[in-house]
Amino acid sequence: MLPSSRPGRTLRAVLLLIATLAILLPALIVHFAPPIGRHRAVHSAPSRVVPQAELPPVEPVAFEDLDPDEARAYNASVPFVRGPNPAARPFRLPSDPAQQARAIDCMAAAVLYEAGDDPVGQRAVAQVVINRVRHPAFPKTICGVVFQGAERPTGCQFTFTCDGALVRHHWADAQWARARSVAMAALNGAVFRPVGHATHYHTNWVVPYWQSSLDKIAAVNTHLFFRWTGWWGTPPAFNRHVSADEPIIAALAAYSEAHRGIDTVVAPEGGVAVDAAAATAPLPRSLPGDANSFLLTLDPATLSPDGFALLAARACADRPYCKVMGWTDPTKTPTALPLQPAQIAAMSFSYLRDQAHGYDKALWNCREFRRSLPAQCMKAQTFLTAVAVVPENEAPAAVAAGAQTAAARSSIPALPDGLAGVRRKVETPAAKPSPPTKTPPPVATGGSEAR
Structure with missing residues (x-):
């Protein structure tokens, strides 16, 4: 009996080992799986489509816990939605010059801080702002859309409005001028067709939580653009009447005369006004x-x-x-x-x-x-014509050498005496005195530096 029980114990041990491995291996696979796999599982099924009778919520900006490389890999795995991507209708801001100036500067800040000094990216961001102001889920003004949620430390719709970027980073006047040019064009009928009716976008190195509830429709440089699924992403949904009463945004006072109220304190860095x-x-x-x-x-x-x-x-x-x-x-x-x-x-x-x-x-x-x-x-820049005193016995040689540069000196005009300049006196060596020579005063010109 004892010899016959040994095969039974061996068989039980093998079965126990198989059962243990059957439980342990899947657990190890799940535990050590790459983060991308976990997030793909989370986002594999989109959220429900909001019906026409219900206004879609505007979710605050929050991101999945992914490093940039993981986020890029995930974003690349999300396909673009099939079907048409119609362009938005031209938009023209209905307001007086003061209101237009406020709207233009709000739009310029959005395109510059969101897309940098890139005209193509700026046009795409401007189109999203216009799409939002036409959609009933968002504020009715350009400035209201751009600075939505800016009063909160987190949850703003455009991150530059609440993360301190307006204080930390200042763009050059010429960059503001280019951004204002893009803003004015967008608010006067220019349409950026590739992003269609997109109301959301993000860079490809982050993954917002709201991404799975929207349709991915376009990519512009490193930005990905999305619209709502169902009726709320179709052209008829973008029919809201836009308000012409643009608010004053105190955060833009340092850059915009249009946003400087009576009690506004202007930062040292001035801006370029709209013209x-x-x-x-x-x-x-x-x-x-x-x-x-x-x-x-x-x-x-x-x-x-x-x-x-x-x-x-x-x-x-x-x-x-x-x-x-x-x-x-x-x-x-x-x-x-x-x-x-x-x-x-x-x-x-x-x-x-x-x-x-x-x-x-x-x-x-x-x-x-x-x-x-x-x-x-x-x-201020000074141009100097130097006149040197030379000994009499060296004058012929000096005149001969000076003739070679006469053409260059002749281009410098003589201006009236009294202008500021540098005056140099050339002393004659004591060992070789020369007869007194009447020296005309040197002439200096004033000017401005051309950069």
């Missing part, structure tokens, strides 16, 4: 043979000083390197480069973009146009 004339003015032509340079005659009667910057940004468009120089006196506007010192001295405005070196700045001649920030003023 509708500059946004619609015909674009100037670049110099023949130099597509990156513009020499303009500016008319202060039709363009504000801030409008100069907007016009320059529009002229430069997407050029990585571009320079624009302007004069208010048409008789002093040059027709070719390089500029002469007198032309630099008469310059009223300059703009230089050099993306390779991270430079993007507009400057004004503050003797003509007062600016709130000294950094916006052209720097």
Whole structure:
């Protein structure tokens, strides 16, 4: 009997081992599975489609706990919805100039802080803002849509409005001018067709919790765009009457004159005001043979000083390197480069973009146009013509050498005495005295630095 029981014990041990492995292996697989797998399971089934009789909720922005690489992998696995993606109708803001200025600056802040200095991404963000203001689930004004939830530390709809970005990061005047140009175009009928009726978007390195309840319809650079499923994502749902009563947003007071109330404290960093004339003015032509340079005659009667910057940004468009120089006196506007010192001295405005070196700045001649920030003023620059005293016995050689540079010196105009400049005195060596020589005073010219 004892020998016959040994096979039975072996069989029971084998069965016990199989049963243990059958329980342990699945548990280990679930425990050590990659996070992507877990989140795919969470998002595999979309939330219910909100019926037409019920207004869809606007959920606060909250994200799945995924690192950027995991989020990109997950987002790439979510397919685009099949079927048509009709473009939105053109939108035109029905309001007076003051209200329009507020709406334009709110839109400009949204496109600049959400998409950076990228005109394509900015147009996509602007279209989402317009889609939202037309949808009954969102506020009725452009500023209301952009700053929805900004009073909360979390839960705002556009994160730059509640995460401190407006205080931490400041864009250059020219970048604001380009963003305002995109905003004005969107609020005056321009349509960005690829995003259709999208009301939501996010970057591809995050996964918001609301993503599974929406249809993925487009990708623009690193942004993914979504619309509501069912009737709320169709064109008839975007029929809400838009209000023209744009609120004043105190957070934009540092950048926008339109949002500066009576009691608003303006931060040191000033902004560029909206100039509708500059946004619609015909674009100037670049110099023949130099597509990156513009020499303009500016008319202060039709363009504000801030409008100069907007016009320059529009002229430069997407050029990585571009320079624009302007004069208010048409008789002093040059027709070719390089500029002469007198032309630099008469310059009223300059703009230089050099993306390779991270430079993007507009400057004004503050003797003509007062600016709130000294950094916006052209720097005074001195041009010097030096006159040296030479001993009599060395004069012929000096004259011969000086003749080689006469042409260069002749381009510097003589201005009346009394201008500030550097005056140098060249002493004659004591060992070789020379007869007294009457030396004319050196002439200095003043000017402004062209950047």
